[in-house]
Amino acid sequence: MADLEESIQVARQAIEATPEDYPDRAILLDNLGIYLSDRYSRTEDIADLEESIQVARQAIKATPEDHLDRARRLNNLGIRLSDRYSRTGDIADFEESIQVARQAIEATPEDHLDRARWLNNLGIHLSNRYLRTGAMTDLEESIQLVRQAIEATPEDYPDRAIRLSSLGIYLSDRYSRTEDIADLEESI
Incomplete structure (x- = not known):
């Protein structure tokens, strides 16, 4: 945990020492957001999650629309918003997590390996909304x-x-609603 604390401290210092228009500022912000999210996962301190969301938004804003890392940053924001929804029950966070997951897919080329991850994550969000x-x-x-x-x-x-x-799991859920035996067979 001490290493994580130091990572957060150093990331904050790097951001403070960097001009707003510095080309790699988005990387620094993204790293801080990841560290804060990691600390939230360990401590469940909501302040860390709140700040990680704020920093993720700043990182996305500092990332050019056509930059490949934009999709990853959008995906990370979606996960954090979903985490906050799980914690607070704020439906706006849940809906925004779906919206930014869609944006991550749109920002990723069809043949990029990460696209499969973004598709799967959006599927998870939508399945949770179905539930x-x-x-x-x-x-x-x-x-x-x-x-x-x-x-x-x-x-x-x-x-x-x-x-x-x-x-x-999703096919089994659909079978439970429709009783279409093909869904049950495919799910097995």
């Missing part, structure tokens, strides 16, 4: 997204198994 609201459109889209994520994931990539498992 909260019962909206079949969310479940249908989550199935479609995880299928795309699986197609874009190499056979030997470790995350492929997790994505296949997610598809099985």
Whole structure:
């Protein structure tokens, strides 16, 4: 934990020493956001999560629209917003997490390996919204997204198994609603 504390301190110093228009400022902000999010995961201090969201927004703002890291930063913001929703129950955070997850996908080339991760993450967000609201459109889209994520994931990539498992869960959820035996069979 001491190393993480020092990382946060050094990242703050680097940002303070950097002009607003410095080309790599977004990297420094992104790193601080990651460190704060890590500390939140360990301590559950909501102030760290709040600051990590604020810093993530600044990092995105400092990242050019066409920069590949923009998608990763949007994805990170989406995860943090989802974490805050889980903690506070603020539906606006949940809805924004879905919105920025969509932006991350849009900002990523079709053939980029991270696109599969972003597709899967949006599928998770939509599946969670389905569980909260019962909206079949969310479940249908989550199935479609995880299928795309699986197609874009190499056979030997470790995350492929997790994505296949997610598809099985979503198909089982759909079977529970529609009683379409094909969903149950595919989920197995």
